[in-house]
Amino acid sequence: GQQLNQSPQSMFIQEGEDVSMNCTSSSIFNTWLWYKQDPGEGPVLLIALYKAGELTSNGRLTAQFGITRKDSFLNISASIPSDVGIYFCAGISGTSGSRLTFGEGTQLTVNP
Amino acid sequence: KAGVTQTPRYLIKTRGQQVTLSCSPISGHRSVSWYQQTPGQGLQFLFEYFSETQRNKGNFPGRFSGRQFSNSRSEMNVSTLELGDSALYLCASSTDSGRRAFFGQGTRLTVV
Numbered sequence: 001g002q003q004l005n006q007s008p009q010s011m012f013i014q015e016g017e018d019v020s021m022n023c024t025s026s027s028i029f030n031t032w033l034w035y036k037q038d039p040g041e042g043p044v045l046l047i048a049l050y051k052a053g054e055l056t057s058n059g060r061l062t063a064q065f066g067i068t069r070k071d072s073f074l075n076i077s078a079s080i081p082s083d084v085g086i087y088f089c090a091g092i093s094g095t096s097g098s099r100l101t102f103g104e105g106t107q108l109t110v111n112p
Numbered sequence: 113k114a115g116v117t118q119t120p121r122y123l124i125k126t127r128g129q130q131v132t133l134s135c136s137p138i139s140g141h142r143s144v145s146w147y148q149q150t151p152g153q154g155l156q157f158l159f160e161y162f163s164e165t166q167r168n169k170g171n172f173p174g175r176f177s178g179r180q181f182s183n184s185r186s187e188m189n190v191s192t193l194e195l196g197d198s199a200l201y202l203c204a205s206s207t208d209s210g211r212r213a214f215f216g217q218g219t220r221l222t223v224v
Contacts, residue, residue, distance in 0.1 A: 098210030
């Protein structure tokens, strides 16, 4: 089945640093979504990408849909303590309806 | 607009029992998907309902079932509970295009 490889698994950074994480797949996706999840809560949608090469920002967050449609990355600039959480990428293929395939997540820790 | 609402937030059940979880999607959204989240397996797709019909199904045993009502509210049922069914169950609602999925807070199910 489809799988998304997300890296890194975890990151420990200082407040103010920039962060980058990415997802790769062996399959093509038509949509890439990035979510943040806090403990005990549901994932919150951060950014949605719909076209190869698309670059979209949401405040300090920027994400890109890879040209090959098999990868995506998320950058967080000038990190702050409230950025702590688990970040997930998710993809939707052309044949899966609204079915999301998720990456394993990146645990982000920000030291003040 | 109100977000996705899942009830109950927490449940404790005994092995062999059955359980029903409820999800009210965002107003106007007709697609509802269910996911199981566990530390070992991550986020796994269970099924998707659209206009009261199951549109997609993941690789879970038949003990996991769902339905959707005419007002788009959805329920998920798990029969003959096993210890391994302990997880956070998440519901996501999407517009007709299905390319942006919004999650509820989840129902934490513990099977003892």
